[in-house]
Amino acid sequence: MTRSYLIALQVLVAVAAIAAWHVLTTVPIFGVTVLPPFFFSTPHDVAARIVKWFAEGSIWKHLWITLLEAMLAFLIGSVAGVLVGFWFARKPLVAAVFDPYVKIVNALPRVVLAPIFVLWLGLGIWSKVALGVTLVFFIVFFNVYQGVKEVSLTVLSNARMLGMNERQLMRHVYWPSALSWMFSSLHTSVGFAVVGAVVGEYLGSAAGLGYLIQQAEGVFDVAGVFAGMVVLAAFVIVIDLVVTLIENRLLIWRPVAAETRG
Amino acid sequence: MSVMPHPTTTPSVGKTDVEPQAAAVTLKGVGITFQLKGRAAFEAVRDVSLSVTDGEFVAIVGPTGCGKSTLLNVAAGLLTPSAGSVAVFGAPLAGLNRFAGYLFQADALFPWKTARDNVAIALEIAGTPTAEAHARADEWLARVGLAGFGPRYPHMLSGGQRKRVGLAQVLIRDPKILLMDEPFGPLDAQTRQIMGNLLLDLWSTDRKAVMFVTHDLEEAIALSDRVVIMSAGPAAHIIGEWRVPLARPRDISEVRLDRAFHDLHREIWEALKGEVLKGYAQTGG
Ligand SMILES: Nc1ncnc2c1ncn2[C@@H]1O[C@H](COP(=O)(O)OP(=O)(O)O)[C@@H](O)[C@H]1O
Numbered sequence A: 001m002t003r004s005y006l007i008a009l010q011v012l013v014a015v016a017a018i019a020a021w022h023v024l025t026t027v028p029i030f031g032v033t034v035l036p037p038f039f040f041s042t043p044h045d046v047a048a049r050i051v052k053w054f055a056e057g058s059i060w061k062h063l064w065i066t067l068l069e070a071m072l073a074f075l076i077g078s079v080a081g082v083l084v085g086f087w088f089a090r091k092p093l094v095a096a097v098f099d100p101y102v103k104i105v106n107a108l109p110r111v112v113l114a115p116i117f118v119l120w121l122g123l124g125i126w127s128k129v130a131l132g133v134t135l136v137f138f139i140v141f142f143n144v145y146q147g148v149k150e151v152s153l154t155v156l157s158n159a160r161m162l163g164m165n166e167r168q169l170m171r172h173v174y175w176p177s178a179l180s181w182m183f184s185s186l187h188t189s190v191g192f193a194v195v196g197a198v199v200g201e202y203l204g205s206a207a208g209l210g211y212l213i214q215q216a217e218g219v220f221d222v223a224g225v226f227a228g229m230v231v232l233a234a235f236v237i238v239i240d241l242v243v244t245l246i247e248n249r250l251l252i253w254r255p256v257a258a259e260t261r262g
Numbered sequence B: 001m002s003v004m005p006h007p008t009t010t011p012s013v014g015k016t017d018v019e020p021q022a023a024a025v026t027l028k029g030v031g032i033t034f035q036l037k038g039r040a041a042f043e044a045v046r047d048v049s050l051s052v053t054d055g056e057f058v059a060i061v062g063p064t065g066c067g068k069s070t071l072l073n074v075a076a077g078l079l080t081p082s083a084g085s086v087a088v089f090g091a092p093l094a095g096l097n098r099f100a101g102y103l104f105q106a107d108a109l110f111p112w113k114t115a116r117d118n119v120a121i122a123l124e125i126a127g128t129p130t131a132e133a134h135a136r137a138d139e140w141l142a143r144v145g146l147a148g149f150g151p152r153y154p155h156m157l158s159g160g161q162r163k164r165v166g167l168a169q170v171l172i173r174d175p176k177i178l179l180m181d182e183p184f185g186p187l188d189a190q191t192r193q194i195m196g197n198l199l200l201d202l203w204s205t206d207r208k209a210v211m212f213v214t215h216d217l218e219e220a221i222a223l224s225d226r227v228v229i230m231s232a233g234p235a236a237h238i239i240g241e242w243r244v245p246l247a248r249p250r251d252i253s254e255v256r257l258d259r260a261f262h263d264l265h266r267e268i269w270e271a272l273k274g275e276v277l278k279g280y281a282q283t284g285g
């Protein structure tokens, strides 16, 4: 199967779905509109809304806020995850002591923390960043921990026989191994950074894509909700493409592309 | 050139030459017992005494699982023996063997480094500037027949090519002792011969002490000055040693046609068979 054929089929699915949506919301069948536009809007209205947002330029501010929150959450969560992951992997006692607590916090649905973060950090971006951090941190932490612990014993012995000291082992063996595990979960952790930002905005904020959708819902503006979802989907796809590009650069030494997608 | 009029071989079964002052590696009464968690201890190797003189190429042959890798790990200082002692150039070994280069049985290259970086790192960690290390790494890659393969990552190389990179990585540091664990094990017969000749070629320029582990008796005879045969485990020990009376330089494929080669091969086999049968009688009866 060629690539263009595949893309043609993929586009066909979208066109069919939109066409069905259009027909069911605008063309009465035996005098009944199957999907009332009040609840389901119409493709035309949604498209018009998106065009309006971009034409007025009001959307950019929301996109930027969500992007900023997600990036900060990803950066802070990753740095913290790498540091703690390394620390735990190199200090088995620390890992053993904290093990049950890590499991407890990780098992906790992070959404319940959102109101607490709002209480602590206010309605601005930082409460959303904090929510994203709690999501990103654990993914990166577990991967780095695993990466450091699962360095091939032979590679490690080889490095030591070549004369590496502890610091050089860190730099040339543990660090690349940990990073490769972290990068292999890049899609998941970036995805969760966005989830943290949007969910945080949805639960209480003054800007961002989550806020946009929440506002529209508040006034039963279904076209606004759908338009927000479409913009969010496009936003996520663009980010995912960027991550794929970065990943291909960073994991060039790997025989197969990363497999640990969430 | 490789044919030498040496019809009579002089086996020194079960004995080691005593040259303590010159020996590169001396194992004395080495025993290795693994303590397995929650199970009985496993005695892999018992009372192995072996000494490798400077410049000598010693091949260690034994069935899979007898403890050859374990013995090399002891010589490398990666494993402390449960009994006996290890000395390197006369001094008792404490910690890692700083004189030794070790070519591991399993893949040991850094997968995240290119072939060039894998070889160069061996120099860089000792303080050589990167540019110089890279230049010398390229030289070594060329020497092992991999000129132009520098930018490739290990997964883009074949098994034999990876072994060559490993060889360059070990030899670029110019170790006085070379430990090799079935380096050509997973390769096909042709590649094995090419690699064997390459190894002898590199070794002949500055004769290092070599401990070469293999399960292939023919390969052992073709390459080495002395063949050491180990029994099957557990409690594996040395069954016998034979000097190899073949002239150097050798060509691996030609030397196999030599009379002396065949005589020695048959002789070692006779002794081996006897030992193996004895072993069966003891355990199987
Ligand atoms: N870390 C270990 N713990 C327990 N048993 C081991 C360990 N390493 C090796 N052994 C055992 O010691 C024996 C010798 O192993 P090895 O030296 O790898 O054999 P060879 O290299 O001759 O094939 C084997 O029976 C193996 O199962």
Ligand SMILES: [Mg+2]
Residues within 6 Å of the ligand: B068, B069, B070, B105, B181, B182
């Ligand atoms: Mg082995």
